[in-house]
Amino acid sequence: MATETFSIDKRPLGELLRQVEAGKIQLPEFQRGWVWPWPNIASLLASVSLNYPIGTVMLLQGGGDVRFKYRPVEGAAPNERVEPESLVLDGQQRLTSLFQSLAMDSPVETQDERKRRVSGWFYVDMVKALDAHEDREDAIRFVPPSRKVVNFRGEVVEDYSTRELEYQHRFFPLRCLFDNSWGDGFARHWGFAPEEMELWYGFRDGFIHSFNLYHFPVIQLGNSTPRQAVCQVFEKVNTGGVTLTVFELLTATFAADEFDLRSHWEECRSAWDAPEYAILREVSNTDFLQAVTLLATAQRRRREQEAGTDEERLPRIGCTRKEMLALGLEDYRRYAPDVVAGFKAAAKFLRQQFVFDTRFLPYGTQLIPLAAIFALAGNDAETAGAQEKLARWYWSGVFGELYGTTTETRFNLDLPDVVDWIRGSTREPRTVSQAQFTASRLLTLRTRQSAAYKGIYALLLKAGAADWRTGEKAEVSVYFDGAMDIHHVFPQSWCQKNGYDRSVYNSVVNKTPLTARTNRIIGGHAPSEYLRRLAKAAETSPEGVDQRVETHLANPALMRADDFDGFFEERRKVLQDHIAAAMGKPVVDDHIPNQRPETAAPEAEPAATPPPGP
DSSP states (O other): OOOOOEEEEEEEEHHHHHHHHHEEEEEEESSOOOBOOOOOOOOHHHHHTTTTOOOEEEEESSSSSSSOEEOOOTOOOSSSSOSSSSSEEEEEHHHHHHHHHHHHHSOEEEEEETOOOOEEEEEEEEHHOOOTSSSSEEEEEEETTTSSOOOOTTTTTEEEOOOHHHHHHHHEEEGTOOOOOOOOOOHTTTTOOOOHHHHHEEEEEEIIIHHHOOOEEEEEOOOTTOHHHHHHHHHHHSSOOOOOOOHHHHHHHTTTTOOOHHHHHHHHHHGGGGGGGGTTTTTTTTHHHHHHHHHHHHHHHHHHHHHTGGOOOOOOOOOOHHHTTTHHHHHHHHHHHHHHHHHHHHHHHHHHOOOOGGGGGOGGGGHHHHHHHHHHGGGGSSHHHHHHEEEEEEEEEEHOOOOOSSSSHHHHHHHHHHHHTTTOOOOOEEEEEEEEOBBBGGGOSSSSHHHHHHHHHHHHHHHBBTTTTTTTHEEEEHHTOEEEEEEESSOOHHHTTOOOOOHHHSSGGGGEEEEEHHHHHHTTOOOOHHHHHHHHHHHHHHHHHHHHHTTTTOHHHHHHTHHHHHOOOOOOOOHHHHHHHHHOOOOOOOOOTTTGGGOOOOOOOTTTTTTTTT
């Protein structure tokens, strides 16, 4: 039999507003602030006055195991800190609008149509509200806090600042809707004149009673609803248009135990503020939580293994949204420091792989399992043998292009696979065994959006690539912001003049890291010409320039002969060898001998990204 997880009933509007005022109904901390402009509130009030449906309210029953930090509805100020009986998951904007306009004895703090902050009171023109030819919404007015309307010269043109003036102008303040004293005062003010009493009775029966009799449909989730279900339901029904992150939801959850996750994350992130950790500057709070969850679930599985739990009953390793939402505060506190150390170790490792710049970080997602691997392996990851295995795993992921999709599944496999491997297991991680790089792929790598393209950039830095003009190592230029980027060896304009296809000359085989100033000297000239110019600009010999060209895995003799075909084929093979060395396995040779490069299938390039180089 299915378990009932929610109930549906109708509750009087007045009762709901009294519960809001008393703090029995509050907001979970992850609810964003109230943002409705006053015309929207006027439209809502008009709909209620006409008994039109305005949607439902969804509440979460309090008192369950899942706790969220909470706060009162904007404008409500309970006399003491009250633990709510229910939290609002859906209907916040409507409930807050109705509470502020009908039950709060202070101006409504809202916005105008241009989203500028304004405040004021809501009134109803009694005569217009009862006129069948008038739009009910037009009868509802928003009046400044002073309750005086002024013109552009500052002259008062409407004044409702006293009860007597409200009675005189027949303007009903909506804050008095549940207070009978205003109607009594209205009757006395007019001396119970029949015409005015008829107006009052008609307004009371045709407008005020609509609010008194209005019932809100309320869906209430039981207090046994799991946290991840609460969050999923919230996002399904919330119409704000902005999806809540796991970090925001866990921030609200942990705050119930007086733990400020946001402040703690800022403290963790500050651990890698130093320049040597620049590669981590785009690590997000969600990335961090994923790494913590990976480590926590891996440790939980290991404990169960050591306790003798059957394989099929072991908890899984993972960091899906559901698993992150299930992360407990105790586990977060226990493993967050290890993950901070893991990210710092990952940055040091990447520097050794010559990955310095986030622009050329092949996969930001691969940082997550890398940090978790360092955190879980601890000192075992520091040996030379472990570092070699980590490098093979890392470059297998990059050149196998395995971290572009379904990354969470790969995280789950890589963490135990790699840690066991560096601790002596003979079984290679699945990322290492599955990765393949084909020779023809070099011909289709043309933009830095490809992880393998960025990987080749790092391998060129690792090979010692030096700028052809200054002789400065490319890694130094990157570190000191020397405007280093990848540029063409045989310039585009030269290739076009000589009939080479764009799909050939624009591949990574014909590109290399150079400074912007060096690239300007190259211009559109033939290599034989610009190498001479570079020697002159660098005040060095042609042999000195050739030595620097060789650091880019390029043959200067073929370049001086303007032999594009010979240069291209030789450099392609050299790059293949370096990729094979990084992965620890041969490149799949699907290249057809004597095939001209332009017959290779082109890789689609985004129209908005112009090709680098001259």
